[in-house]
Amino acid sequence: MTLEKPVFTPIKNNKRAFEEVSSRVKSLIFKGVLKPGDKLPSEGELAKQFNVGRQTVREALRILELSGFIKVQKGFGGGPVIKNTILANITDLFLDAFQVEKISIEEFTEARLMIEKAILNKAFDNIEEQDLGALKENLAKAMGLVSKDQLATDVNFEFHTLLARASKNAVFVILEKAINTIHHNFRSRKSADLGATQKAVQAHEKILDALLKKEREKPIDLLERHILDIQNSY
Amino acid sequence: MTLEKPVFTPIKNNKRAFEEVSSRVKSLIFKGVLKPGDKLPSEGELAKQFNVGRQTVREALRILELSGFIKVQKGFGGGPVIKNTILANITDLFLDAFQVEKISIEEFTEARLMIEKAILNKAFDNIEEQDLGALKENLAKAMGLVSKDQLATDVNFEFHTLLARASKNAVFVILEKAINTIHHNFRSRKSADLGATQKAVQAHEKILDALLKKEREKPIDLLERHILDIQNSY
DNA sequence: TCACATTTGTCCGTATGTATC
């Protein structure tokens, strides 16, 4: 009998040394040995431990940094620290892809609409008391800020993420976070706008209200209008 | 009059040297000056031209490589070459995120189902003759392979991408390609299966048939069954 | 098959910048 696929991983792999180093570290993160906040040894120390040169370590660190696994801090007490910003880094690549593929805000909004409608539909089936509580809390916080004439942009973004959480599917949470960051990037070209914040809070209030009344279609319709409203403000 | 935002970019920015180098190259790609297939100068030459050390150039190349803008080849006549594999690299990061967030295949399938159904619905509204032609051609190719007892895995993946193209929204194409690659990754743990290929081709045939008959709901139902079928085969 | 040139891959030594104590 011959095997179609290799069972044993090759002893001598063709990976470049810096790739080997970065995947070793990644693997430790996946296994939970290294957790966000943990400090990695300094470049020189890593070079000693892996028995490679410092340049090799540096290239591995660049990979881990760009992938969102670590941040590097300069100066005394600095060095590489484990972080989890993978999603933010995915978004950076999406933005690159948007530039290369020349994607318009209309296309983005259309896709966003479809995904968020699907998420809300799913959330309707799976939402729990604790999700509703989180949404209420989020809304109250946003209202508090608005009543003091302050922007509630980040809180409003969080509302959509909370809806994604209510769907009980982590893929949707990832997608929603990606959408939020991309949206945030489009948005940052525009000056801050208190009116937009107020409108968003009102829309969120209506959506939550309809959700509490156990209506399925109405919150989806409201969300659609809300998202189109956002696009038209650009 | 004072300006709210700086008009002149700072002469001395806080970017690290390798970041400056990588974003200079990226910018040339965005502007279309550098196109896929173009060869970049060698590391040493780049170091001279940017007036930095070779180590700096290498770290910049690592970033461009991981982002999917270039590939590097060793040896005579080698060096960095412009490529566009950004989407594949986005997918790699998604896979990392899936590992960190411990995403199950069920969650993935559920999200996939929602997105592909939305795409197909959109495709129904925007599909043109040339899209139908491409789908027919794809199906014919797959059938040809199956009739010779050969696997048509890649061709079958392409069917779904063609559906995304018919939606006329590039974001959907990006998402679909990401889905395909992730699916491919799940799939690769399983041995090749001729029966699965045949079933997929039959499902695609039915979907295309329903599309040609201008039916909206039926192809979506068929797609749902097809995707659930795939999941159950794991 | 064998040298040869080119280019990446890797290591080392050294110098400078930077943040903290």
Next chain:
DNA sequence: AGATACATACGGACAAATGTG
């Protein structure tokens, strides 16, 4: 303000891979 520990960056050197004659 000065010492410390770290990242950042440069230049030189050699090994390894790869295509050419």
